[in-house]
Amino acid sequence: MKIKNSLIKPFLTEGRIKTRKNEYTGYLDLLIENDKIAEHAMPGQFVMVRGWDSNDPVFSRPFDIVQVNPAKGLFRLIIKIAGKGTAMLNSLRAGSRLLITGPLGNPVEVPHGEKIILLVRGAGAAAVVYLAESAKKAGTEVFTFLSASTRNRLVCRDYLKDASNDINIITDDGSDGYHGDARDILEGFINKSKPDRIYTCGSKRFARFTGELEKKGLTKGYVFLESYMACGMGDCHGCAVKKRGSGGYFLVCKDGPVFPVNSVELD
Numbered sequence: 001m002k003i004k005n006s007l008i009k010p011f012l013t014e015g016r017i018k019t020r021k022n023e024y025t026g027y028l029d030l031l032i033e034n035d036k037i038a039e040h041a042m043p044g045q046f047v048m049v050r051g052w053d054s055n056d057p058v059f060s061r062p063f064d065i066v067q068v069n070p071a072k073g074l075f076r077l078i079i080k081i082a083g084k085g086t087a088m089l090n091s092l093r094a095g096s097r098l099l100i101t102g103p104l105g106n107p108v109e110v111p112h113g114e115k116i117i118l119l120v121r122g123a124g125a126a127a128v129v130y131l132a133e134s135a136k137k138a139g140t141e142v143f144t145f146l147s148a149s150t151r152n153r154l155v156c157r158d159y160l161k162d163a164s165n166d167i168n169i170i171t172d173d174g175s176d177g178y179h180g181d182a183r184d185i186l187e188g189f190i191n192k193s194k195p196d197r198i199y200t201c202g203s204k205r206f207a208r209f210t211g212e213l214e215k216k217g218l219t220k221g222y223v224f225l226e227s228y229m230a231c232g233m234g235d236c237h238g239c240a241v242k243k244r245g246s247g248g249y250f251l252v253c254k255d256g257p258v259f260p261v262n263s264v265e266l267d
């Protein structure tokens with residue numbers, strides 16, 4: 001019997017960059033060779049990655065597992081170039097070695113035969129591709145709302161298009177799709193389509209909105225959180241987020257990274 005993934009201890013393992021591309025401005029798309037992650041990672045999980053031998057930066061960096069191909073031993077990451085660690089990853093060529101810890105975090109339960117909405121912005125799109133692919137395969141209807149400042153930052157657009165029954169594009173500058181805020185078109189869509197769940201990532205504004213929708217009884221909401229973290233395994237407590245109401249904290253790495261949206265304080 002195959003061991004249930006969430007019980008598997010994370011691997012400390014080496015990977016190699018198979019291909020790399022910079023299709024979207026400010027983002028790196030890495031296809032990585034590593035059998036263990038490709039075979040065991042589940043939707044919602046992430047890896048800690050480093051591509052440098054020095055102690056600067058000291059800590060590996062966390063990234064969502066975007067896609068897996070167990071048959072070929074490959075998995076994909078989408079990385080926004082934010083600072084030193086991601087700039088160093090962006091400087092690596094195909095064939096370069098990476099040190100990877102994972103899969104980390106709790107898998108998100110894949111909805112079967114339901115209707116779901118994905119509401120994502122910027123790098124947050126990376127978090128939901130694997131969930132969308134798995135949910136669609138499980139007979140769930142997937143409706144995606146992908147938002148970005150401008151069209152060449154609509155990261156994961158093609159992956160999400162393939163994994164969704166329908167995709168809505170929203171840009172702040174009107175260079176593609178709906179010109180404005182995704183929230184303007186979403187509430188009407190929800191009232192009509194009555195989805196079972198909505199998953200959001202990449203925008204606190206969207207997360208708060210999702211929380212409001214749930215409070216109105218329109219759908220259940222979930223948020224993928226991406227707090228700072230040094231270890232990814234519950235030791236550093238860098239990723240603590242406040243629980244709503246009851247006091248205390250969740251650790252994004254151990255208790256998440258996906259949470260019922262109204263269970264956490266979204267400051």
Ligand SMILES: Cc1cc2nc3c(=O)[nH]c(=O)nc-3n(C[C@H](O)[C@H](O)[C@H](O)COP(=O)(O)OP(=O)(O)OC[C@H]3O[C@@H](n4cnc5c(N)ncnc54)[C@H](O)[C@@H]3O)c2cc1C
Binds near residue numbers: 081083085086123
């Ligand atoms: C579970 C998890 C999954 C993630 N998945 C992805 C992903 O799939 N793709 C992706 O592009 N990014 C993802 N991130 C965020 C990514 O890890 C950070 O952007 C990255 O660590 C920045 O490293 P750096 O050394 O380049 O930047 P640093 O030099 O450390 O920082 C550069 C700038 O980015 C800010 N910053 C760094 N980390 C974060 C963070 N977690 N949240 C908000 N601001 C931050 C800093 O304040 C600073 O202004 C994820 C984070 C978590 C916790």
